[in-house]
Amino acid sequence: MPLSAFFYAIVAAIIVSLISLVGVLTLSLKEKKLEKILLMLISFSAGAMLGGAFFHLLPEAMDFSANIEKIFIFTLIGMLVFFVLEKVLRWHHCHDTNCETHQHLGHLNLVGDAVHNLIDGIVIAAAFAVSVPLGMTVTLSITLHEIPQEISDFGVLIYAGFSRSKALLYNLYSALFALLGVLMGYFLILYIDHINLFLLPFTAGGFIYIAATDLVPEIHKENRLGRSILSFIFFVGAIVLMAVSKE
Numbered sequence: 001m002p003l004s005a006f007f008y009a010i011v012a013a014i015i016v017s018l019i020s021l022v023g024v025l026t027l028s029l030k031e032k033k034l035e036k037i038l039l040m041l042i043s044f045s046a047g048a049m050l051g052g053a054f055f056h057l058l059p060e061a062m063d064f065s066a067n068i069e070k071i072f073i074f075t076l077i078g079m080l081v082f083f084v085l086e087k088v089l090r091w092h093h094c095h096d097t098n099c100e101t102h103q104h105l106g107h108l109n110l111v112g113d114a115v116h117n118l119i120d121g122i123v124i125a126a127a128f129a130v131s132v133p134l135g136m137t138v139t140l141s142i143t144l145h146e147i148p149q150e151i152s153d154f155g156v157l158i159y160a161g162f163s164r165s166k167a168l169l170y171n172l173y174s175a176l177f178a179l180l181g182v183l184m185g186y187f188l189i190l191y192i193d194h195i196n197l198f199l200l201p202f203t204a205g206g207f208i209y210i211a212a213t214d215l216v217p218e219i220h221k222e223n224r225l226g227r228s229i230l231s232f233i234f235f236v237g238a239i240v241l242m243a244v245s246k247e
Contacts, residue, residue: 049145110170124178138203
């Protein structure tokens, strides 16, 4: 992995980490306005993740190997790992302000989020190791998902009894694990041959899982026709953007 790519990956991880501070911006927004903004962000994020997986990550993986079956297996492994993360660590980013939580889940939320951000960092490093455009595409997909996620995490911590300042600070600490992930990804790529043959479809599987099980169900909760149409436009628009950016 060239040092220039490593530098880009570090910068990308810092940007993704700073998204954790977005929670403070929600304090001045009315609940209905925040709900509408989140719906559009979630829709665009779901489309970006699916588009990133099918138009960027999987085709790049196929450039590494002609063994399509192996790529599909690694993609499935990615989906299974993210399923386990969600189950075992209760990594479920509820975008509904009325989602159930308990005081002890504030700390559990931070642990799950730290693991998630660590994986994000590894993914960012792997993408930039292939090419800067792929790295930027993956970073965009992760960032779009991080915004509603971090708003949700901030709300969970507040509800769990954290002060606003502590919630922001601990959320930032958790987000900085992305930098550690970049370092881990750098050494994995440096010392393990063809690791991207695994990491790229693994990431695609994770993106598909998050979009299909975490984000799309949230979009379906909207039953007002006008906002449903608008969210669908954002969803398809993100997919088209990813397809066009491939050219």
